[in-house]
Amino acid sequence: MIVYYDSYCKLCTTSSNIWKKLDWRDKLIFRSFRTLENYPKEMEESLHVQHKGKWWNGYDAIINIAKLLPALWILLPFLYLFKWVGLGNYIYGKIAANRKLVPVNHCQGDTCRIDKSPEH
Template identity: 35%
Template sequence: MTLNLKLIVFYDNWCPMCTYIKQRINRLDWCNLIQMQGIRESGIENKITVPLEELEKKMYAVIKSTGKQVSGIDAITAIAMRIPVLFPLWPLLKLSSSLGLGQKIYQYIADNRSIVPINKCDSSCHIK
């Protein structure tokens, strides 16, 4: 049964907010259903058919058993469905996605996040 629930999540590992969320997901994923994959790692083009330019704009997730790809708020919804403590949020996320509001909020957040390339941060950076 868990084979059908496995999810690969593609996140921007140059984004401090994204890496923080990845760490939280890893801590809460008690059932080991979610595999996090940084989009800045070599060979990423062999793991998902979405171009890097699109992966840089929003989070993508692939359901392992079917190969179905979801993005943005739908990726967040897929994650919430697989993490027991986040499951109560699933109906709200699904409804917001269906109404179109969730994707707009997600895109606003994604468009306003910071990107810090690895080894490109100078002494003024304050990333923890």
């Protein structure tokens, strides 16, 4: 699965670093959509993932990441429950709309960096 995250967003990079540590089976590849030449503008608004020719974004992207990380499987029933009652997308939307962006070359220390790993 390719995870397209926003490298200008500290929350996004922190989340990606946590997922990378939980990815014991090397199922995730992390790419900043900001490095793509012509990325869809929707990527600026929500997390996007691509897996086996399918795309998910926002809260659905988080669910699909959790499906591939055994350490997060215990959360899947709650993630689906939140989706079913509408809270998942609502909370995701609020967080995404209020996240802080740090433009390129304005990072402090390693706060904007995601450790690169060889592609799988």
